[in-house]
Amino acid sequence: MVDTQDPVVTMKQEVGKAAARRVQSDSVVGLGTGSTTAFAIQYIGERLKTGELKNIVGVPTSFQAEVLARKYGIPLTTLDVIEKLDIAIDGADEVDPQKNLIKGGGAAHTREKIVDSLADLFIVVVDQSKLVTKLGSTFALPVEVLPMAITPVMHQLEKLGGKPELRMGVKKDGPVVTDQGNLVIDVKFDSIDDPASLEKIINNIPGVLENGLFVGLADIILVGSIQDGKPVIEEK
Known part of the structure; x- marks a missing residue:
């Protein structure tokens, strides 16, 4: 069981949900890799289950994303049968002020870059600790x-x-x-x-x-932080 009382876990859940809310019916969705993105995949699945979302297919960026998508009932497709994606949701290990990223902490950056680059809208979900003034500051x-x-x-x-x-x-x-x-x-x-x-x-x-350098790909950065013990989400 996830300890929902943990403010960090709660914050990751809220950032994931905020990204998942951007997904619209009749769309192809890139499903990223990592702990925050996992909550986005879960919430997309919940929206499908309630009928709030219809006709969604996902393209997973890793074996982890594929397993989660199947667990939460998201139909999957491959790049062999689609030309582009409507939206992709993924995490990052570092984000600079120009929205350039370092990714690959989960060793999935090759597939992530292929999928994320094909998306009309690429949303990055991170917590505040991932924001840096210059890439390479904290992460190899x-x-x-x-x-x-x-x-x-x-x-x-x-x-x-x-x-x-x-x-x-x-x-x-x-x-x-x-x-x-x-x-x-x-x-x-x-x-x-x-x-x-x-x-x-x-x-x-x-x-x-x-x-793992992702340059000029990210459109929206959703940043989670904890303020006064409560999760806060900002868009950059």
């Missing part, structure tokens, strides 16, 4: 890499001024493996001054599948 940049290319990619990332580390599993021996069967390198940069340029440079390294 995730880079998804083909297993055979780990060592040469790490050398290239070092040449770019990064400190790369292979992401290791928690409660699991060995590295984290993505839904695509690849590995994740977390790269700490002292400063990411030009996210758009760095995104392209890293993606041009042979062996790199995708990195």
Whole structure:
């Protein structure tokens, strides 16, 4: 059972609900990954169940999102049969004042970027701690890499001024493996001054599948915070 008395959990629920309320009937919805987005998926399912929403199909960005969508009764589709999405809801690990993001804490950023980039409206749900003045301030940049290319990619990332580390599993021996069967390198940069340029440079390294810089994709940022013990949601 979720402890609904926990103000942080309550705040995440409210941010997720606020995003889910933006979903309209007859739409294709990108279903993101993470704890706050999970509440959005739950609430979309509840709206479908009551008949408030009709004719919704979801495109999951991860195995986690797929499992949650099935649990809450959201029909799923694939990018093979749709051209675009009406709306996508997803979290982020960092958000700068220009609405650029670092994503990939859940190792799903490759699929997230594909899905989120196809959406007419991309809503990001975060709590206040994810807001930064400059990307890379608190969070390392995730880079998804083909297993055979780990060592040469790490050398290239070092040449770019990064400190790369292979992401290791928690409660699991060995590295984290993505839904695509690849590995994740977390790269700490002292400063990411030009996210758009760095995104392209890293993606041009042979062996790199995708990195967690999301530049110019987010339309709305819904930010949750706790003020006087109560959840507050602001739109940016």
